[in-house]
Amino acid sequence: MDVLGWLRPWEFSPTFVLVFLAAAALFVRGRRAHRVGKVRQWLFWAGMIVLYLSLHTRIDYYAERMFFIHRLQHLVLHHLGPLLVMAAFPGQVMRAGLPLAWRTALARARRHNRAVRVIEALATHKVLVPLLFVALVLVWLEPTVQFYSMLDWRIYRFMNWSVVISGCLYWNLILDRRPSPPAAMSPGARIFSPILTMVPQMIAGAVIVFTEHDIYPVFDLCGRALSDFSAVDDQIFGGLIMWIPAGLIETFGLMVALGTLMRLSKRNRLPQRPRRQRPAPAGTG
Numbered sequence: 001m002d003v004l005g006w007l008r009p010w011e012f013s014p015t016f017v018l019v020f021l022a023a024a025a026l027f028v029r030g031r032r033a034h035r036v037g038k039v040r041q042w043l044f045w046a047g048m049i050v051l052y053l054s055l056h057t058r059i060d061y062y063a064e065r066m067f068f069i070h071r072l073q074h075l076v077l078h079h080l081g082p083l084l085v086m087a088a089f090p091g092q093v094m095r096a097g098l099p100l101a102w103r104t105a106l107a108r109a110r111r112h113n114r115a116v117r118v119i120e121a122l123a124t125h126k127v128l129v130p131l132l133f134v135a136l137v138l139v140w141l142e143p144t145v146q147f148y149s150m151l152d153w154r155i156y157r158f159m160n161w162s163v164v165i166s167g168c169l170y171w172n173l174i175l176d177r178r179p180s181p182p183a184a185m186s187p188g189a190r191i192f193s194p195i196l197t198m199v200p201q202m203i204a205g206a207v208i209v210f211t212e213h214d215i216y217p218v219f220d221l222c223g224r225a226l227s228d229f230s231a232v233d234d235q236i237f238g239g240l241i242m243w244i245p246a247g248l249i250e251t252f253g254l255m256v257a258l259g260t261l262m263r264l265s266k267r268n269r270l271p272q273r274p275r276r277q278r279p280a281p282a283g284t285g
Helices: 003-007 014-030 038-055 059-063 067-087 091-096 100-112 114-123 128-141 143-151 153-174 187-210 218-222 231-243 245-266
Strands: none
Touching: 014 038, 014 091, 038 059, 038 067, 038 153, 059 067, 067 128, 067 153, 067 231, 067 245, 091 100, 100 114, 128 143, 128 153, 128 187, 143 153, 143 218, 153 187, 153 245, 187 231, 187 245, 218 231, 231 245
8 A cells, every 4th residue: 555645645735734834833832831731732633634634635536536535524624623623722822832023913913903803703703603614514515516616626625624714613612611701602502502503414414315316426527536336325425424423523522512511510610690689578677
């Protein structure tokens, strides 16, 4: 088996390489200022590795020519990779890895630049981010959109980048271990959100599994990499990947959020509702 051949990029992307190396360098530099345990480091590097393998190796060739491998790729890009990276809580670590002048400018911009505050608010919006997370799965699955995204390299790369970014934004909300505020989403909402985003994806997967005709002829047009698979078999495996593994990953995120809720409750860090005072009985005082 030619391992180096598998690791060689199918389509070299200098932008991806620069972003990947910059993120890795910031995390390494940030560890000097922040104590990062071994588990967090393993989670971060595991997430980075699976994202790299999915986007910048020969796996991408097969993802362009087999529907079920394409769904496996997006399972990693949208669910698994971002979940692993964000479970390492890399935000403060990577911020500490910036040069001091950049950190100062960033802090000043967050205080005084309205555009920066708007972008930050949108990136942590408790409704918009989950909607974007599930919408991008369904939009890219629409047969016409899928057809053009697989044939135009610019749309194809935008598709892959969009699911990675939306995945990171979503898991950043769900895995937050803080009470609300300062967290954008309440601990209870972090439990219910994966359920709400999971159901449409599972329904879409089931529809694909039980469809008995070829929904995505673009993979025949590109030339299926595995000739033993018929179009319907390819769709069945792809639908099952959306139906079961994607649901399991979101269930894992739900369980982490449930653990956070229990931990915060045990430490009395959940917001307390003000108690209504009962009116004093008549004739007293």
